[in-house]
Amino acid sequence: MSKLVIVGTVAFDAIETPFGKTDKILGGAATYIGLSASQFNTDSAIVSVVGGDFPEADIAMLQNKGINMEGLEIIKDGKTFFWSGKYHNDMNSRDTLITELNVLENFDPKVPAEYRNAEVVMLGNLHPMVQMGVINQMKNPKMVVLDTMNFWMDVALEDLKKVISKVDVITINDEEARQLSGEYSLVNAAKKIMTMGPAYVVIKKGEHGALLFHENKMFFAPALPLAEVFDPTGAGDTFAGGFTGYLAKTGTYSFENMKRAIIYGSCLASFCVEKFGTERMQHLKKEEVNKRLHEFKSLTQYDIELT
Amino acid sequence: MSKLVIVGTVAFDAIETPFGKTDKILGGAATYIGLSASQFNTDSAIVSVVGGDFPEADIAMLQNKGINMEGLEIIKDGKTFFWSGKYHNDMNSRDTLITELNVLENFDPKVPAEYRNAEVVMLGNLHPMVQMGVINQMKNPKMVVLDTMNFWMDVALEDLKKVISKVDVITINDEEARQLSGEYSLVNAAKKIMTMGPAYVVIKKGEHGALLFHENKMFFAPALPLAEVFDPTGAGDTFAGGFTGYLAKTGTYSFENMKRAIIYGSCLASFCVEKFGTERMQHLKKEEVNKRLHEFKSLTQYDIELT
Known part of the structure; x- marks a missing residue:
């Protein structure tokens, strides 16, 4: 088993979907990643920042999942990052209603000393320079995974490109892959992005699954078709948590193992959307994950004899 | 091996894509279905109608693929069905520029006597009453597959429902499945459509693959991600031709075999889009199909040990 460092937001979210709405609830990329990765009982640490308004009970809940929280800076007189969004009826698009950076504005991540030798690093969506700050603290990581989004391509492309050149895996959605590469075809987009640094490109297509590219190889994992999607918030981060959690648990980075990691990521993401916020992931049982892997x-899987 | 009856348009298309445009070229659902199914050397027959303007060389080409063309009615003083369309830059949507029904307006399909005992029937997209006319001519088919589209849901829903109640498999796209069922989730849509008659529902999601539903079972086949999609025309029909061609070849209708048929359909459709019109399918070699099945x-495919 390898150590896993998770960097990203720990936040409050207020979410509205066609099924209802929430007050401020626990959210944030690092939260979803950590909860998802904890399914593998990995030795993981969250590096993030919150304000004095962040409940101790939520920190305790994450610690109870086996996540080291020493890297969570608490700024007593600051306020926690807050995001509010409303999903459209198709659940595939959403409007951001409120973004209050608060303590995130001056976030200076500090990886706890005993996690600087972690083999796997999951850089959740944040300003590229913050992500770079984490990379610089690590000693010889084997698998650095970067999540990012179109916002940074718009406002900090040069910084983003510097980080991209330093990572092993980038996970972005299909539109972002097109924006970053200038290529419409995802095959060509992935090829171009691989020339920018990462040996692996994961393109997330939401309900349409995810593609893994490496050299001339390509692997596809569908999203499990669900009767009801309740709240898509955190699905991408839950995917990333399953992906990196499995890699850290196994400590093997072959393409075959990356494929399994993608399947675990998809599997775990399929739970995340079944309830509001982190609720489903907080109470997810190992037996449920096993059952869904069978699904x-x-x-x-099919059986065709090839000649 | 079982016989396969294919009903659908044999037509002229004029196509414009971001890569270029064509004059009137060979097209039509039955043409694509027949070409695709011919990969399995099945005993198939096309039932359709053309005008006196239809080239004998195209009929000969289809015959040379082993397709029985006795059921192709030629109306000497009529004109062949003509469709013209223009694809948008994303290739996922298109505008119909011209639809000239011509001889299709009074099409009265006649299945050749020696094909009325065919086990597999592929009803390409046509007016539901024309499709029903074919069903009524068949003697105990084992697998009747219906393709249709939103247009018939808009203008002939009651007729369409009658046909749907008579078939074993329906193939429609995701938006059409939602329209027909009134359900947004494809899982719920498929369940509802199964109560309307078909034991199997195939939902085609274009570049996002295809789903097969049967009882409580679900199977997914991705579309092969391609560096370049040249012309999507006929991809759905090519999928249907691969699906029914494989079923007719094997004469086995278990769920496991339906899954294989879906994979063959997806595989063949991935060729269709590589060139304009039927060009790629006319010259497709068995070795190329085998190579792509490996892809x-x-x-x-992945290997996860389940507990």
Whole structure:
């Protein structure tokens, strides 16, 4: 088993979907990543920042999942990052209603000393220079995974490109892959992005699954078709948490193992959307994950004799 | 091996994509279905109608693929069905520029006597009453597959429902499945459509693959991600031709075999879009299909030990 460092927001979210709305609830990329990765009982640490308004109970909950929280800076007189969004009826698009950076504005991440030798690093969506600050603290990580979004391509492309050149895996959605590469075809987009640094490109297509590219190889994992999607918030981060959690647990970075990691990521993300916020992930049982892996297998596996 | 009856348009298309445009070229659902199914050397027959303007060379080409063309009615003083369309830059949507029904307006399909005992029937997209006319001529088919589209849901829903109640498989796209069922989730949509008659529902999601539903079972086949999509015309029909061609070849209708048929359909459709019109399918070699099946397998198959 390898150590896993998770950098990203720990936040409050207020979410509205066609099924209802929430007050301020626990959210943030690092929260979802950490909860998802904790399914593998990995030795993980969250590096993030919150304000004095952040509940101790939430920190305790994450610690109870086995996540080291020493890297969570608490700025007593500051306020926690807050995001509010409203999903459209199709659940595939959303409007951001409120973004209050608060303590995130001057976030200076500090990786706890005993996690600087972690093999796997998951850089959740943040300003590229903050992500770079974390990379610079690590000693010889084997697998640095970067999540980012179109916002940074718009406002900090040069910084973003510097970080991209330093990572092993980038995870972005299809539109972002097109924006970053200037290529419409995802195959060509992935090829171009690989020339920018990462040996692996993961393109997330939401309900349409995820693609993994490496050299001339390509692997696809569908999203499990669900009767009801309740709240898509955090699905991408839950995917990333399953992906990196599995890699850290196994400590193996072959393409075959990356494929399994993608399947675990998809599997875990399928739970995240079943309830509001982190609720489903907080109470997810190992037996439920195993059962769903069987469903994934029957969804995707077939037997054709090839000649 | 079982016989396969294919009903649908044999037509002229004029196509414009971001890569170029064509004059009137060979097209039509039955043409694409027949070409695709011919990869399995099945005993198939096309039932359709053309005008006196239709080239004998195109009929000969289809015959040379082993397709029985006795059911192709030629109306000497009529004109062949003509469709013209222009694809948008994303290739996922298109505008119909011209639809000239011509001889299709009074099409009265006649299945050749020696094909009325065919086990597999592929009803390409046509007026539901024309499709029903074919069903009524068949003697105990084992697998009747219906393709249709939103247009018939808009203008002939009651007729369409009657046909749907008579078939074993329906193939429609995701938006059409939602329109027909009134359900947004594809899982719920498929369940509802199964109560309307078909034991199997295939939902085509274009570049996002295809889903097969049967009882409580679900199977997914991705579309092969391609560096370049040249012309999407006929991809859905090519999928249907691969699906029914494989079923007719094997004469086995288990869920496991339906899954294989879906993979063959996806595999063949991935060729269709590589060139304008039917060009790629006319010259497709068995070795190329085998090679691409290997690519499908490496795209989708993984090895996770389940507990």
